[in-house]
Amino acid sequence: MDYINKFTSFVREQYCSEDFIPLHEPRFRGNEKAYLLDTIDSTFVSSVGAYVDDFECKMESYTGATKAVAVVNGTAALQVALRLVGVSKGDEVITQALSFIATANAISYNNAIPVFLDVDLDTMGLSPDAVRKFLESYAELRDDGCYNKSTGNRISACVPMHTFGFPVHLDELITICNKWKIPVVEDAAESLGSYYKGRHTGTIGQAGCFSFNGNKTITCGGGGALVTNDLNLGTKAKYLTTTAKRPHPYEFFHDELGYNYRMPNLNAALACAQMEMLESFLADKRQLATEYIDFFKSIDVTFRTELNDTKANYWLMCIEMNDRQERDYFLKETNEKGIMTRPIWTLTYKLPMYQHCYRDEQVNAEFLEQRIVNIPSSVR
Incomplete structure (x- = not known):
């Protein structure tokens, strides 16, 4: 799973940070x-x-x-x-x-x-x-x-x-x-x-x-x-x-x-x-989803996307691993590298x-x- 290092670098580039990257944190940029x-x-x-x-x-x-x-x-x-x-x-x-x-x-x-x-x-x-x-x-x-x-x-x-x-x-x-x-x-x-x-x-x-x-x-x-x-x-x-x-x-x-x-x-x-900020938030998240789609194209991991006749807000984006073992390894490695990931409930x-x-x-x-x-x- 050599793509984990690439994934870590990709996420850090998206958020322009070498610090801990949380799963989903709020943004207060308006009134x-x-x-x-x-x-x-x-x-x-x-x-x-x-x-x-x-x-x-x-x-x-x-x-x-x-x-x-x-x-x-x-x-x-x-x-x-x-x-x-x-x-x-x-x-x-x-x-x-x-x-x-x-x-x-x-x-x-x-x-x-x-x-x-x-x-x-x-x-x-x-x-x-x-x-x-x-x-x-x-x-x-x-x-x-x-x-x-x-x-x-x-x-x-x-x-x-x-x-x-x-x-x-x-x-x-x-x-x-x-x-x-x-x-x-x-x-x-x-x-x-x-x-x-x-x-x-x-x-x-x-x-x-x-x-x-x-x-x-x-x-x-x-x-x-x-x-x-x-x-x-x-x-x-x-x-x-x-x-x-x-x-x-x-x-x-x-x-x-x-x-x-x-x-x-x-x-x-x-x-x-x-x-008042919702539309700009949704646009940013949709753009991030597009970039994730492009990133995972060359990796044997499925990035989950919206279906026809629907429009998703991409609140929490997710990927589908090939099995439980790969999932657990990915979770361990990414969290240890300061990139927060989590399993589904x-x-x-x-x-x-x-x-x-x-x-x-x-x-x-x-x-x-x-x-x-x-x-x-x-x-x-």
């Missing part, structure tokens, strides 16, 4: 400091402030969603979205095991049970064919929804995750789920700036959820957003995430169990400034708290877990 100081001067630094409203409007405008609700993180957005589409205690929710832990956790926070189905090799996201096979084998429609014949539990949602910003095959997946009356909630945490057949990810299912953690394409430290084209659902999301408080000038009355998931104005100020059903959950054969997920490596993807 971040000015907006933060403005929130401090206004004294509205907590959960009420103009920047929260502005950020929600910016998300609606950028994604094309009817309603956006800013929250503290992407996991909170997903938890609330699942509750809003009808997920309740004891239900089953179809999702993928090849994902960050937050996807399954958000299901569990609703006291529901994840069902882990395989991914497609080309998208690394939930496979419509795997979902179809599972439903044809185990599901039945009743008057009040779809049920698992073997467990008796209601199957109340399906959560595909757009892995590293690569959109899943949404048309096929939604067609299957509609047949079985299962709402689709997109885990779009990693895919701000990604499009499927001209539509922004997160806006195609019944709801979509984004993350603005420190390692995302844009960040506000923490932060997340729920988007939807269902105005009633979006209005309820705003209500639930602001402690289910009924509007009143000064009295406090809460008429159902809500969540204190409001995004603080400080974070929203940072998010607004980052949104451990499959969720291998973690102690999810080992009891149903899973199919996971042929593709196992294949990818042994081979996929993330490489430095920061805006330069």
Whole structure:
């Protein structure tokens, strides 16, 4: 694997640095400091402030969603979205095991049970064919929804995750789920700036959820957003995430169990400034991806690229090694040389708290877990 030294030199040239190269670090090159100081001067630094409203409007405008609700993180957005589409205690929710832990956790926070189905090799996201096979084998429609014949539990949602910003095959997946009356909630945490057949990810299912953690394409430290084209659902999301408080000038009355998931104005100020930089960030990352493609042309390693009819944001760029041994060697050598690389996540059903959950054969997920490596993807 003599290409590792070439790869190390190539990455250092891209970032013009001999220091440690992180996987994905934020860039603050716009109005971040000015907006933060403005929130401090206004004294509205907590959960009420103009920047929260502005950020929600910016998300609606950028994604094309009817309603956006800013929250503290992407996991909170997903938890609330699942509750809003009808997920309740004891239900089953179809999702993928090849994902960050937050996807399954958000299901569990609703006291529901994840069902882990395989991914497609080309998208690394939930496979419509795997979902179809599972439903044809185990599901039945009743008057009040779809049920698992073997467990008796209601199957109340399906959560595909757009892995590293690569959109899943949404048309096929939604067609299957509609047949079985299962709402689709997109885990779009990693895919701000990604499009499927001209539509922004997160806006195609019944709801979509984004993350603005420190390692995302844009960040506000923490932060997340729920988007939807269902105005009633979006209005309820705003209500639930602001402690289910009924509007009143000064009295406090809460008429159902809500969540204190409001995004603080400080974070929203940072998010607004980052949104102003988003297009330039995406352009830089797309150019970096083009240069990675050219670099890996002469190497027996596959650089992952977007599919036809999609536009990926190239949030975390990744390569596919030939086997687990090559993957482990590459990870060891690059990290020792000060170039941060990392493997894809451990499959969720291998973690102690999810080992009891149903899973199919996971042929593709196992294949990818042994081979996929993330490489430095920061805006330069």
